[in-house]
Amino acid sequence: MTSIPHETPREPNPLHALSLDRLRCRTSMKWRTHPADVLPLWVAEMDVPLAEPVVRVVTEALALGDTGYPAGTAYAEALAGFAAKRWGWDGLAVERTAIVPDVMLGVVEMLKLVTGPGDPVIVNPPVYPPFFPFVEHMDRRIAEAPLDDDGRLDLDVLEEAYRGAVAGGGRAAHLLCSPHNPTGTVHTARELSAVAELAGRYGVRVVADEIHAPLTAPGVDFVPYLAVPGAESGLSLMSASKGWNLAGLKAALAVAGPEAAADLALLPEEVGHGPSHVGVLAHTAALREGTAWLDALLAGLDENRRLLAALLAEHLPGVVHRPGEATYLAWLDCRALGLGDDPASVFLERGRVALSSGPDFGTGGTGHVRLNLATSPELLTEGVRRMAQAVR
16 A cells, blocks of 8 residues: 655644633633643643634535535545545445444444444453443443553454454454554554454454544554455444544544445444534545645644653653554553552642543553643643652
């Protein structure tokens, strides 16, 4: 596959655009969960203005009163075009897609298609916390195949989990996070091909959450799961939500491999009524016209990754941090600081900085925190300063 993962930024770094005072005018979860004296570096919202094409299309829709129900395939066509240029993948067939309300609700619907009540769903902790309640609330059970010590898929552990999941003769699925949240790991083509081979051997259906796919670091190539040999029976969920900060404009796409088309065809029609029509317009505009903005963001995120590493080395040398290959999230091992199982609670109480609690991510999360570095260098610096103050 020939891809163009990054281009030279032609727009200013959006992470430099908004002051703290301006950000505190926001009314979303990031800025309303904690008191005003807390610096929020936790939930996956970015401190950026929206890309101009997104603002324009949403503004035009509101002016026109174009706020009805979603229709058509423009979103899927835009994603297919983005995937071909960005990842060198021309296998995203529009006819094997369906719009869903968002990635996690899409995950639920895909798991309903390929598993039944009581069936196991394999996950790779530490992993995005909503995986656990979403799976359990749909009457499936979690089976863990933890990442290895380097934060990568452990194929021996995964095979054992697959073997155990199908031992009783039932159905099983693997909910794959790719790129991985919270570690920022980008699974390689070799790793994903091995997953596909194992899934085919044991009859496990892979459902890939690929929401962070646009957010790779320079020199790192994202490989769609459905692009690797043997993944034809897989299902994927994709969205512009994380790449362009559109969580409040709900819309995502389910994508089926060639051998999963019949499964996707069974998706209830009413699921497609859940996405926001304005959200679909916004995501489509982002994928079609927002790549210059995205490239500027990616350059800014890479600067922040280097800044965070330097700040931790200076102020919190006991913290172990491996810069992520993707996402705008940093996974910090704080066990050497002696702050107990949940260091985030200490940083919040003593330092007035909000981070995501490691134990919420499951096995491997104890003693860790997740930090959102999609903010200005000034606020990132202040966040680490507060963390250091909390351990003095």
